[in-house]
Amino acid sequence: MGLFRRSPASKSECDEIGRLLQRYLDNELDVNRACTVLVHLEDCKRCGLEAASYREIKQSLRRTGRPDEQTASRLRKFAESLTTTDHR
Amino acid sequence: MQEELTYPQEGNGESDAAFSRYVLPELDVLYRVGQSITHNHADTEDLVQDTLIRAYRAIDRFDGRYPRAWLLTTLRNTHINRNRRRRPELLRDPALDMDRLAATKIGDADDPEATVVDPVLDASVKDALEALPPRFQIPIELVDLAGLSYREAADQLGVPVGTIMSRLHRARRRMRTQLEAIGFRELELD
Numbered sequence: 001m002g003l004f005r006r007s008p009a010s011k012s013e014c015d016e017i018g019r020l021l022q023r024y025l026d027n028e029l030d031v032n033r034a035c036t037v038l039v040h041l042e043d044c045k046r047c048g049l050e051a052a053s054y055r056e057i058k059q060s061l062r063r064t065g066r067p068d069e070q071t072a073s074r075l076r077k078f079a080e081s082l083t084t085t086d087h088r
Numbered sequence: 089m090q091e092e093l094t095y096p097q098e099g100n101g102e103s104d105a106a107f108s109r110y111v112l113p114e115l116d117v118l119y120r121v122g123q124s125i126t127h128n129h130a131d132t133e134d135l136v137q138d139t140l141i142r143a144y145r146a147i148d149r150f151d152g153r154y155p156r157a158w159l160l161t162t163l164r165n166t167h168i169n170r171n172r173r174r175r176p177e178l179l180r181d182p183a184l185d186m187d188r189l190a191a192t193k194i195g196d197a198d199d200p201e202a203t204v205v206d207p208v209l210d211a212s213v214k215d216a217l218e219a220l221p222p223r224f225q226i227p228i229e230l231v232d233l234a235g236l237s238y239r240e241a242a243d244q245l246g247v248p249v250g251t252i253m254s255r256l257h258r259a260r261r262r263m264r265t266q267l268e269a270i271g272f273r274e275l276e277l278d
Contacts, residue, residue, distance in 0.1 A: 022253065022256055022257050022260065023238075023253065026231060026238070026256075028237070028238050053264055054260055054264065056209070057213055057260060057263055057264060057267070058232055060209055060210050060213040061213060061217065061228065061232040061233060062232065062233075063210055064120065064123065064124065064210060064213065064214055064217075064233065065119065065120040065121075065122075065123030065124055065132070065233065066116070066119075066120060067115075067116065067119040067120075067123075071119070071129070071133060072115065072116065072119070074133070075115050075119065075133065075136055075137070075140075076112070076115060078137055078140065079107075079111060079112055079115060079140050080108075080112070082107065082140060082141065082144045083104035083107055083108060083144075084104075
């Protein structure tokens with residue numbers, strides 16, 4: 001914890017961060033606004049936990065449906081065979 | 089079940105190069121979005137293979153812009169065509185859902201993110217996604233599963249970027265609410 005701790009975030013600040021949060025999580029914000037959100041999430045427990053929950057959902061979605069190694073290899077071979085095989 | 093798609097004629101060097109350049113890097117994305125559509129590994133593999141054949145046949149007409157969006161459109165059209173041809177009794181076989189849970193991975197040493205995988209959370213997130221109406225589900229598939237930017241997703245759906253943002257926001261809020269309703273309070277309250 002730093003010596004100069006920021007005062008607790010106001011509700012309007014949290015509302016503003018709430019409007020930016022999804023774009024922040026999707027890397028769709030410019031650097032300045034992304035920094036603003038990042039600093040707020042570190043300071044405000046409520047918004048930080050909200051962001052963490054959305055992040056968990058996003059990570060879970062990214063895991064969803066990922067092909068196993070064998071499937072990925074079969075698909076790659078199939079795709080490559082389209083360009084290398086005479087199918088006539 | 090493999091569809092009766094005819095194999096493409098042998099391509100020329102240019103179309104082969106275009107296929108390798110635009111399509112091969114997207115196999116993982118095609119599989120992930122296909123999985124969210126079919127909910128079944130065997131069907132997904134068939135769907136992706138058919139999509140690859142269609143993409144190969146059409147690669148000469150593809151202008152090179154937004155390959156991922158183009159491939160996802162091809163995937164969706166392929167899925168629609170497959171279902172049209174499929175016998176009704178084969179649609180939505182509940183037994184096929186069983187391999188959804190069985191297929192959940194519980195950790196992957198090469199992927200730090202996967203070391204904390206909670207299979208129950210993943211299955212519940214998947215259920216929450218499937219419970220969404222299509223207008224909310226599809227933006228999630230495009231942005232979170234396929235990794236499209238807001239602009240690419242908007243172009244794919246023919247809607248303004250603001251609509252994508254609003255639908256994503258509402259979709260995620262619904263999913264989060266549903267997860268909390270079934271006991272995932274720790275997501276928010278630690």
